[in-house]
Amino acid sequence: MSEKRPDLPNRQSPFSEAFKEFIATDWAPYDSELPTALPATGHTPARRNAISAQFPGDRLVIPAGGLKVRSNDTDFRYRPHSAFAHLTGLGTDREPDAVLVLEPVDTDDTPSGGHRATLYFKPRAPRTDEEFYANARYGEMWVGQRESLAEMAALTDLEVAPIDQLADDLAKDVDSTRVRIVRGADEALTARLDALRTEHEVTVDEALDDALTVALSELRLRKDAFEVEQMRLACEKTAEGFAAVAADLPEAVRRGRGERWVEGVFGLYARHAGNAVGYDTIAASGDHANTLHWIRNDGELREGDLLLLDAGVELDTLYTADVTRTLPVSGTFSDAQRKVYDAVLEAQEAAMAVCRPGVAFADVHKAAITVIANRLHEWGLLPVTPDVSLDKETGGHHRRWMVHGTSHHLGIDVHDCAQARTEHYREGTLEEGMIITVEPGIYFKSTDLLVPDELRGIGVRIEDDILITADGYENLSASLPRTADEVEAWLAPLLHDQQSGGSDR
Numbered sequence: 001m002s003e004k005r006p007d008l009p010n011r012q013s014p015f016s017e018a019f020k021e022f023i024a025t026d027w028a029p030y031d032s033e034l035p036t037a038l039p040a041t042g043h044t045p046a047r048r049n050a051i052s053a054q055f056p057g058d059r060l061v062i063p064a065g066g067l068k069v070r071s072n073d074t075d076f077r078y079r080p081h082s083a084f085a086h087l088t089g090l091g092t093d094r095e096p097d098a099v100l101v102l103e104p105v106d107t108d109d110t111p112s113g114g115h116r117a118t119l120y121f122k123p124r125a126p127r128t129d130e131e132f133y134a135n136a137r138y139g140e141m142w143v144g145q146r147e148s149l150a151e152m153a154a155l156t157d158l159e160v161a162p163i164d165q166l167a168d169d170l171a172k173d174v175d176s177t178r179v180r181i182v183r184g185a186d187e188a189l190t191a192r193l194d195a196l197r198t199e200h201e202v203t204v205d206e207a208l209d210d211a212l213t214v215a216l217s218e219l220r221l222r223k224d225a226f227e228v229e230q231m232r233l234a235c236e237k238t239a240e241g242f243a244a245v246a247a248d249l250p251e252a253v254r255r256g257r258g259e260r261w262v263e264g265v266f267g268l269y270a271r272h273a274g275n276a277v278g279y280d281t282i283a284a285s286g287d288h289a290n291t292l293h294w295i296r297n298d299g300e301l302r303e304g305d306l307l308l309l310d311a312g313v314e315l316d317t318l319y320t321a322d323v324t325r326t327l328p329v330s331g332t333f334s335d336a337q338r339k340v341y342d343a344v345l346e347a348q349e350a351a352m353a354v355c356r357p358g359v360a361f362a363d364v365h366k367a368a369i370t371v372i373a374n375r376l377h378e379w380g381l382l383p384v385t386p387d388v389s390l391d392k393e394t395g396g397h398h399r400r401w402m403v404h405g406t407s408h409h410l411g412i413d414v415h416d417c418a419q420a421r422t423e424h425y426r427e428g429t430l431e432e433g434m435i436i437t438v439e440p441g442i443y444f445k446s447t448d449l450l451v452p453d454e455l456r457g458i459g460v461r462i463e464d465d466i467l468i469t470a471d472g473y474e475n476l477s478a479s480l481p482r483t484a485d486e487v488e489a490w491l492a493p494l495l496h497d498q499q500s501g502g503s504d505r
Contacts, residue, residue, distance in 0.1 A: 043227075061180065126138075237273035244266070283309055293403060375442075
């Protein structure tokens, strides 16, 4: 469950009996009308049924996870475990310490799945309860109005129960019912369940638990219709954030520490359109673009430099885009910058061209790096032929300038389905409904003495979010420009409006 806070006597004030009596009086009644169901509710039963069918007779425990301390008595912003969110439809800021339990029942009673789903959570306390005004983690005075049991049932279309009932229910038949838990979601709950199993002389086999985690991850490899629409929306909102950044590039240059300005502008759009950014924004200007996970974002933006912006909006449902564009800060590419940019674009187009059902996931990367290896060889950088460099056993020389892979699965996590088995992921095959990134890059560090002077410090990545369709693919982020000419044409009016209008900020 949630981490325990340290003893903080200086942050605690005693309450008089008179106050306790007074605080509970004269509040308007709660709304008697139940809320409408969450957007994903129509799709979650099929997801639960699919996981139920893989583990007949087993009790499945999927925790949301608890709050985590950021500093002293301040918590990080809460995000539930992705598997929990996927099976319940509960997204942003919901529901710390909740647990979904799929209890095995006779399949005659539940022919659709073989399990009965119950959501255990902490319902709101009555206003006469000290929790209402004194609990900084769950009290209504501190964190807002929480749902009642009836309201949560209406939101999720699930059977619900108070979290206080969970311990007794987990203990039922624990010696005769195999229990599996997502171990990494809530370490405290996992430890309690392990102790309970040990107490009843049941062997704790972590491999059984891990199989559930793997299955839940693989369940998300193919997206349902709701997920696809959420990803389209996430890409749409991300494109709006990119446009806002582009329009403010002159201001970012003028202000100084422009990478932070870029991060802030995109973060504003992400918070307004959805939950937040789906991952730490990479706003890398100049040579910083050659540090793959540059998230310090404390550098300057300078005329003539490139800005590599890798960012995505995460919606309230937790589905996130993951898009990268490399933009000339001044609005136009130099000849050297365009040379590298065009090579990366050629690699991306080659990779996207192979995206269709039945193609090996690894072939997307192979198509991209084949182009990159050939271009690096043409430029005189490879010490071997492209064929030798592309040989996994004897080569890999091109990886000096493109270390990372070209694709990963994307959805409710930016690196979705990460616990899937290798044979279904890296060594798997593309299927209709999968969403992957395609993101080749070339990175020439300023300190790389093998690179000609005019190319040093140039880093380029182009990334789009690709839905595998029945006969090919759909580029979900296609509204953003990709070719060098398109990028320059897109930037021209945005930069002109900013430069002509100025800014008072």
